[in-house]
Amino acid sequence: MDWEVKIETKLKDGILDPQGKAVKTGLKSLGYNNVESVHVGKYLELVLENIEQKNKAAKMVEEMCDKLLANPVIEDYSYHIKEMEG
Amino acid sequence: MPNKPWLSEGLTEKEYEMIVDLLDRKPTTTELGIFGVMWSEHCSYKNSKLILKNLFTEGECVLQGPGENAGIIDIGDGQAISFKIESHNHPSAVEPFQGAATGVGGIIRDIFTMGARPIANLNSLRFGELNNDKVQYLFKGVVSGISSYGNSIGIPTVGGEVYFSSAYEGNPLVNVMSVGLLKKENIATATAKGEGNSVMVVGAATGRDGIKGASFASDELSEDSKEDRPAVQVGDPFMEKLLLEASLELINTNSLIGIQDMGAAGLTSSSAEMASRGNSGIEIDISKVPTREKNMTSYEIMLSESQERMLIIPKKGKEQVVKDIFNKWDLHAEVIGRVNDDGMLRIFNGEDKVAEISAKILADEAPEYRRETKLPEYIKNVNEINANDIKSEDYNNDLLDLLSSPTIASKKWVYEQYDYMVMTNTVVGPGSDAAVIRIKGKDKALALSTDSNGKYCYLNPRRGAAIAVAEAARNIVCSGGKPLAITDGLNFGNPMNPEIYWQFKNSVEGITKACKKLDTPVIGGNVSFYNESPKGAIYPTPIIGMVGLLDSLKDKTTMHFKNEGDLIYLIGKNVEELGGSEYLELKEGKVDGYVPQLDLNLEKRVQKTVREAIKENIINSAHDCSEGGVAVNLAESCFENNLGVNIKINKEISNKALLFGESQSRIIVSISKELASKLENIAVENCVPYGKIGVVEGTQFKFNNLIKLDVEEMKVKWETAIEKKL
Amino acid sequence: MKAGVVTFPGSNCDADVFHVLKNIFNIDTKMIWYKDKNIKGYDLIVLPGGFSYGDYLRSGAIARFAKVMDPIIDFAEKGGLVLGICNGFQILLESNLLPGAMKVNDNLKFVCKNTVLTVINNKTPFTNQCEKSAAIEMPVAHGEGNYYIDKEGLKELNENNQIILKYKNKKVNPNGSINNIAGICNKERNVFGLMPHPERCSEPLITPGKSDGYNIFSSIISFINKRGGKIAK
Secondary structure (H helix, E strand, O other): OEEEEEEEEEEOOOOOOHHHHHHHHHHHHHOOOOOOOOOOOOEEEEEEOOOOHHHHHHHHHHHHHHHOOOOOOOOOEEEEEEEEOO | OOOOOHHHHHOOOOHHHHHHHHHHOOOHHHHHHHHHHHHOEEEEEHHHHHHHHOOOOOOOOEEEEEEEEOOEEOOOOEEEEEEEEEEHHHHHOOOHHHHHHHHHHHHHHHHOOOOEEEEEEEEEEEEEEOOOHHHHHHHHHHHHHHHHHHHHHOOOEEEEEEEHHHHOOOEEEEEEEEEEEEEEEHHOOOOOOOOEEEEEEOOOOOOOOOHHHHHHHHHOOOHHHHHHHHHHOOOHHHHHHHHHHHHHHHHHHHOOOEEOOOOOOHHHHHHHHHHHHOEEEEEEEHHHOEEOOOOOOOOHHHOOOOOOEEEEEEOOOOHHHHHHHHOOOOOOEEEEEEEOOOOOHHHHEEEEEEEEEHHHHHOOOOOOOOOOOOOOOHHHHHOOOOOHHHOOEEEEEHHHHHOOOOOOOOOHHHHOOOOOOOOOOOEOOOOOOEEEEEEEEOOOEEEEEOOOOOOHHOOOHHHHHHHHHHHHHHHHOOOOOOOEEEEEEEOOOOOHHHHHHHHHHHHHHHHHHHHHHOOOOOEEEEEEEOOOOOEEEEOEEEEEEEEEEEOOHHOOOOOOOOOOEEEEEEOOOOOOOOOOHHHHHHHHHOOOOOOOOOOOHHEEEEEEEHHHHOOOOOEEEEEOOOOOOOHHHHHHHHHHOOOOOOOOOOOOOOOOHHOOOOOOOOEHHHHOOHHHHHHHHHHHHOOOOOOEEOOOOOOOOEEEEEEEEEHHHHHHHHOOOOOOHH | OEEEEEEEEEEHHHHHHHHHHHHHHOOOEEEOOOOOOOOOOOOEEOOOEOOOHHHHOOOOOHHHHOOHHHHHHHHHOOEEEEEEEOHHHHHHHHHHOOOOOEOOOOOOOEEEEEEEEEEOOOOOOOOOOOOOEEEEEEEEEEOOOEOOHHHHHHHHHHHOOOOOEEEEOOOOOOOOOOOHHHEEEEOOOOOOOOOOOOOHHOOOOOOOOOOOHHHHHHHHHHHHHHHHHOOOO
């Protein structure tokens, strides 16, 4: 089975996010005063081929995130896995 | 095929008829697309060729003149320099970050395909007034695009210029110059020769990026241009770094017949031009081209402008050498066709032939137009400007205002985003008259400068363009170098407009005249027409990129005053001239008046005087007198070391012209008291007017009884002006 | 003494470091390809500046998995001297040879300029020729030099005197790094990472005209010469 994986990484809570700060200032200057906080992160899409079980795919994704895709010192990650159609 | 198939390819009906005539049949869709880009202004120079033929292109130092990827000059010791300037105006107007970034990428490829390692980049930028959100967006985007690409690939961005004027509001100019160093024996050419030799595509895979970018560059920007976004390519400096290293490694193995960058019009122009130069033909099977997207048509593959790709003709049997080197750098290298000897460009998609056109017809036989010229109406209405026409209450404020006008203010905000030190050759970086780049292992260096004053060129294209050449040379001389050669980036409006074409023709004449007199041939360049927005055409802006040589590093000279007590001399003559000045625009909001006179004989003697003085090792600083006049230029020399000046000039002209007039052929130098008579002797020998105008002292800027300011205060205004506007 | 400078795909200061070691200090210096699995006989390995793998994911994140990193980590664990400059520092962080992580500069812009630094610890193989507390000048050129470490980590760095260089004060800190940190070493003192570029200021001729970077390299050479060429454990 093939799996469609969506991964998001962002700076951990409490770590100053200069990009998020800049975006927040920008939104405020456009008059969006309700904006309380902004965090900028990264979004990755991957396709995993030929893995039979979802939990195996999940394990692999976590491994990839821990090793390379996120830096555990400063970043958190989350992911969604969906079986590919067709 | 639609009713008028030529329209969507940017061709005229007449051109379409020519094509049918030349082929003796109707072209296929792919063929017509190929003609569309090859006969676009961007690739064919059809509207400019006849004028450009008059440029001065010969000189002792010229190893390669116009017509190749880039020109080459000899700098002795078996070494040569390849350099060229190129515009990326329209892509930058639509997507400033990627537009500017890919502009940098493109010009770098032009240099390393000549066999040269790029060692420095410069860029000449024009934007609208900074107090406009859209302009700020373009300005920030362009600067970060240049920064991103240049820094990543590891070539220092060492200089250039930035001007702000409403004339560029809808159509910014982004001209990028790259300079490379090579051994004379390693000169590569963009030629395809030798029947049966392989044709290889190397580098990135081909996608649908920038289809028809060359025709896009040959059209006016309209409100719809934003919808043309697919025409903007995305740059990958990492890929290009690998491509650069692999290509230079390959050229060193002497395995190549020819190599060419796939720039505008991609595979089409590179194959047609290479074949045409070698009096050969090329056959390509586009099904062998590595693609990034599925189901690409032959039209798309031939016209794609995906970046970071090159076309290579290896010597017979050297295909594996090419593959090995590119594989080492994790890059594609695929044989996609062969060279033939019948002069035809034949495109196959597997078994199917999709195009068959003579390479010569595509590359060299585009129509050449001598467009109509007409003296522009506005030029007839240019007025003489008198000092009394400018109202001023306080020269202190005037000077501070000039120093904080974005065109004159420090460009630190810009160049601190550029890595100007990587490669560790930067002897003098951005913010000087010219950048100075050493040649490792030798006691010599290059001086690099770009110059153009659009206002001068608007008011008097011929003189304005000549001044751009003269000023570039003056900048090189002030830095300790000997001017060698230039590349010209010619930016104009729509050439179909006779008034614009008149500007173009006169600018080229001005460049030619100055280049002949100063003995600095043009070795290559770029024409960018259709720089217009709904608000009208840009100022005619012929940008001169000049390279000079310091034959010894001890000649290195900067603009900064160095010692308390040094005398300040002005070499040249102050004239009552305020036309076209920054001061006039600042105070009266006008771009008007007679452009300062340029006496090229005097110019030459002034430059010779300063050069001799530098060679004698007697002067401590030299600074070209340009925008803002003597007052601004003196101030710029004060800032680095926080030194003041006490200036006393016997005036024969008005205070305003004396302080802020922009008379040409003037250089301000500082020198110790003991050596001053030597300088005077050199000036006398060269029949050059000069004046002792003051002394370096204290921390205040004093000019006759007209100006008295703290240098520190001036410096802060000058240094922070741009940042404050953003 | 023998030095090696690693070329990752996208490194662009490798030739600059090579030039300084080879031509200014006359050290036997070799370029090391990122795919090499064998690195023998070196006294010093330099991970140079640049944009390895385009810095597309995070600076240094992909280079950390280049084949050459295994033997380098081994070399470091055995006490070999490893110097990471700019992107090299980022790679050392990603490979956990040094603690902490890098974020984008607080003003979000690439910054290239000369900076004033304070030598915090001069009892290391990399700074023994510098004066303690001296103000020195070195240029920076980076977009991601905003060093971060959590509270405990910072405490540990301080307790072990692992902070070697700091930007002189908050005002001249070009990137917003925590505690103005510009360069740190590991507990064992044999791995040093810094954002400023010593190779860009080892010759007075070139801009910015200072040569304080010279002392970093002469410290290393002096240390290795004293040690007698053997890797100490």
